[in-house]
Amino acid sequence: MLASAASLLNIQTVILDVGEDAPAKQVFSSSQHIDGSFKDQQKIAELASRVDVLTVEIEHVDVDALDAVKKSHPNVEIHPAPETIRIIQDKFLQKEHLGKHSTPLGEFMSVDSAPESIKHATEKLGLPLMLKSRTQAYDGRGNFLLHSLSDVDKAIAALGSGSRPLYAEKFLPFTKELAVMVVRSVSGEVASYPVVETVHKDNICHLVFAPLRTADAGLCRRAEEIARNAVRTFEGAGVFGVEMFLLEDGTITINEIAPRPHNSGHYTIEACETSQYSNHLRSILSLPIGSTSLKVPASVMLNLIGVSDSMDPIKDVCRKALEIPGAAVHLYGKKDCRKGRKMGHITLVAPSDAELRDRLRPLLQILPTSSSSLDEQEKGRQKEVTLYAPVQPSPTHSHPQPLISIIMGSDSDLPTMLPASQILTRFSIPYELTIVSAHRTPARLYPFAQNAAARGVKVIIAGAGGAAHLPGMVAAITGLPVVGVPVRSSTALDGVDSLYSIVQMPRGIPVATVAINNSTNAALLAIRILSTSDPRLLTRMEDYMKEMEREVSTKIERIESGGWGNYEVKKH
């Protein structure tokens, strides 16, 4: 993917990898490519002799070789700096480095690959305890979650029987895994991509949702800041993948950092104004960093991971993806499929979170699993669907990815507000419906309004009667458009009280007010608002208006043909 980005800028690329048909060598034809390992000092020196700038796509390179290149080829720039790679490739050094720079981290400590040392660690950090190899670890290899001291020998065996240095991490019961790609320029400026939610399966990156949806409006800002600050502490240019844990109490800790384009940034190719690959190139070549903004409303990346030696199940998923709007298939051209090997990925983009899940669902439904039992496979897939792309609930229950939120001050407003829900159902707009009372649940009102946008809600429809404060109060807290429905609840003032309460908002805080009791129009207005970002909705709104026109035409004909004497007026 990096070679592909380079070819668009006519930048000549020389690739060091084993074999003549390594993926990168396939997409960028050159007689200059080098056949060899990225741990081979001599091959690295050979590579350095052919280039102006040297970069890595994997951190497990031979750093001594890079240091040697620095001396033997002083004019070759190396990004990120060898020292950065040296720190990052040893996860314990990485944590020490980050800790020194006040980065939020879970507790960790050095351990020897010996039962007593590990036992000591459990006394300090508790059980379960995460044991990790300090080096050569990725995709969950080199991790062992120790649940009980009786498994210590098993852990040592699994982690290389003492041949590899270890360290221990306090196990953090995270609620979500987050990641932020950060671009660092040669001069040390940093720019960050949006926060994404990553989902791992069997310790390997499985799904990446962008952008992150959360009920905590400040979370993304906090996560991006932590990621940018962490990357600022390293030397050299390039893209860095910062993986983080979100804990129950909203705290964010850094899990680990990759000094290169990262799996959690693959979505940027289709979903952002500049891909992580283009930005990695730009940064190491001292070119301007490109915009990291999303250019689509929602996106998800699904890794295609081998479950056996056969590519067939992966090809089936790709074939299905070709039927899905917004799906882009990336196969890497790796020669052999193997269990646990990343053979490619699929990125989906969509106009909304709900539609994204609709597009993801058929892929999860045929995802290959390594289980041999058909029953187990089916169960596994069903679980995936339930977790990440649940089927739409019945029309009278809230959708998990609502675009519109219908709220009302009291359950007595429900009959007035139901027509709104019927219109949204008719237009297949995902929505939620609940009660938020400005006067009886003021403490619920504030976070509800404040976090609505971060949850992906685009429009709030609020119905209220009498001293109808709800729409205006919600509009005072959120920046989203709020549609107010004056409910005729008091007989004394016939709804005019509600209307005035809602429409006569002070300068600065608008509420889009519709007619008294007319929640139908509130929903239609909300759809018109959504149509400004989804042209298909505009077409459907125009169709709806033509349908109304046809209905009136039919009535005209009935009056014409039957005469007005016998004409019966139907009530709504």
Place this chain on the structure above:
Amino acid sequence: MLASAASLLNIQTVILDVGEDAPAKQVFSSSQHIDGSFKDQQKIAELASRVDVLTVEIEHVDVDALDAVKKSHPNVEIHPAPETIRIIQDKFLQKEHLGKHSTPLGEFMSVDSAPESIKHATEKLGLPLMLKSRTQAYDGRGNFLLHSLSDVDKAIAALGSGSRPLYAEKFLPFTKELAVMVVRSVSGEVASYPVVETVHKDNICHLVFAPLRTADAGLCRRAEEIARNAVRTFEGAGVFGVEMFLLEDGTITINEIAPRPHNSGHYTIEACETSQYSNHLRSILSLPIGSTSLKVPASVMLNLIGVSDSMDPIKDVCRKALEIPGAAVHLYGKKDCRKGRKMGHITLVAPSDAELRDRLRPLLQILPTSSSSLDEQEKGRQKEVTLYAPVQPSPTHSHPQPLISIIMGSDSDLPTMLPASQILTRFSIPYELTIVSAHRTPARLYPFAQNAAARGVKVIIAGAGGAAHLPGMVAAITGLPVVGVPVRSSTALDGVDSLYSIVQMPRGIPVATVAINNSTNAALLAIRILSTSDPRLLTRMEDYMKEMEREVSTKIERIESGGWGNYEVKKH
């Protein structure tokens, strides 16, 4: 670009082109590529012997060779059908074919490369007369616009001195050039991409704007239908570029068709859910056709055309593009730069038409021109900017690419509506402002409302007083969200008349009503509506709200510190 799309699907590609480092051979490494001309029968046969499916990226191939392949390699599928290429590569046959299938065309006729024949054509089709080579013509080569009979000899010389067959076309004074990419599946189903506006310079494609903006709401539907119908008449699968003229009276005629991915479809790589290249592959391989929807609000493609043997001026444009958000540079890796040669292109995407032009402007300002006079170069660039990316007008004049339209029933409403325009200026939202009276200009009302969306307007703010029909009537004609401002114009009812007229719309047609005379809130509401598709606006709205909070805090402090006895209330 086709090879690139193929590599993502692990589809092996063999390329026939002259040279070892033709662009396509660079991006898809293979020892199988063939060095030779696409007019070389033997090389075409050699290519056929190595593949399952054979396609073309240029229509000037040797069709006899393709016919021979059909016989010698009956299992090799050829797309599009050789017969289709044969018809299309002879522009006169192409026109005859399209005419037979009732495609809208300008008048044309066969001519000999002789003065009398051409003179006869001018008598039938008038002057100026478009003379064209029937074959081997592209990028304006092989076209001669004959203005006067005295130039006939010049025309014949320019068009090959009788060595190439010619035909004549009635010159059509078009107002715009349009193009639609159409995908045709093996089974003959067709899908079309959005209509784009193409701009040619020196007869070569220069700019492509997607989607087309127009003041004629039905135009896109008509153009797509004509393009799809035309492509339906050809045999074989693949992507077709349909170039069209839009005449003054709204008539569309087909100019010509390309049986392959087309320059007017390059924007699809970054701007659509599936690129034209991916869809060309899918169609010729009998795979499902991908979604042709735009995934961004606005996009433009700028060709990078050589002006001399030097690549330097093109590199300058690319360097500038790297500074621009949403710009993707595509350099083709062609060995030699030449005047008139397409060396690459830049695609820009943006959240709005106005922002797209802002991003395009700096590129047009440094575009290389072939003029040797610095003064001429500067003039040429200035003209480009004026035509395609004019600088924003002064804040009290309408923007040429408005997102919001402020209208009012009477000039007497202007003082009430001006605060709306000030808010939009403060938020740098492109808008227009004009008078549309429901009662005094009903004939203007209808097309204004009907065409607003096609012009790119997203929200209409309508102010009206008294019997205030304007907002509701506009909402009854367009599917866009309409914000209504009740203007307190009659002293009798103090604006309540206007409020009721605007807010009490019947079920089916909503108007988002704000407080009486509160056009500030109308503008803020319109911005909130736009923020549903542009998250940056949501952040700015939240900042605006925090600023209001701060202002009140300052007042609180003033009351605290100075006491309320001396507190002076400032009026708005």
